[in-house]
Amino acid sequence: MKPHPPALYKYGEKKYLEPFLNEGRVSFAIASNYNDDALTEGQQDDEVSRSFRLDAVTTTLFTGNLDSEAPQVFPNVKCMKLRLDLKGRDGNPLKYYMWCASLLSSESLLDELIKYAI
Numbered sequence: 001m002k003p004h005p006p007a008l009y010k011y012g013e014k015k016y017l018e019p020f021l022n023e024g025r026v027s028f029a030i031a032s033n034y035n036d037d038a039l040t041e042g043q044q045d046d047e048v049s050r051s052f053r054l055d056a057v058t059t060t061l062f063t064g065n066l067d068s069e070a071p072q073v074f075p076n077v078k079c080m081k082l083r084l085d086l087k088g089r090d091g092n093p094l095k096y097y098m099w100c101a102s103l104l105s106s107e108s109l110l111d112e113l114i115k116y117a118i
Contacts, residue, residue, distance in 0.1 A: 007103075007105070008101050008102070008103065009101060009102045009103070009104065009105050009106075010100075010101045010102075011042075011102070011106075011109055011110065011113055012027075012113075026099060027099075028097035028098065028099050029097060029098055029099075030095045030096070030097060030098075031047035031095075031096050031097065031098045032047070032095070034046070034047050034098065034100070035047070040112050040113070040115075041112065042106075042108070042109040042112040042113065043112075043113075045100070047098050047100075060073060061073070061074040061077045062074070
């Protein structure tokens with residue numbers, strides 16, 4: 001088990017951070033909101049896609065319906081990108097929420113947010 005990080009960094013606007021620090025009130029945002037050109041580069045993030053680097057020694061990627069057909073193996077796959085397309089029972093896209101934080105301190109991100117706030 002990995003040790004817990006010594007700190008968790010939350011970057012954001014004062015109007016959201018003060019209620020978090022003073023009252024424990026947490027502000028969430030719809031995940032797709034982070035993929036917006038109106039945000040600064042540091043604020044932008046595609047929270048509905050994920051890329052994974054696969055360990056070819058321990059991971060084998062298959063495709064096909066495992067219940068009804070023989071799976072096809074994809075040899076030598078080193079990277080996989082997943083796009084989440086979650087839908088409710090009614091077929092409409094689900095809006096899920098994110099609370100973003102970082103395990104790393106970033107002076108450049110802090111500088112960018114300060115410029116954005118001015």
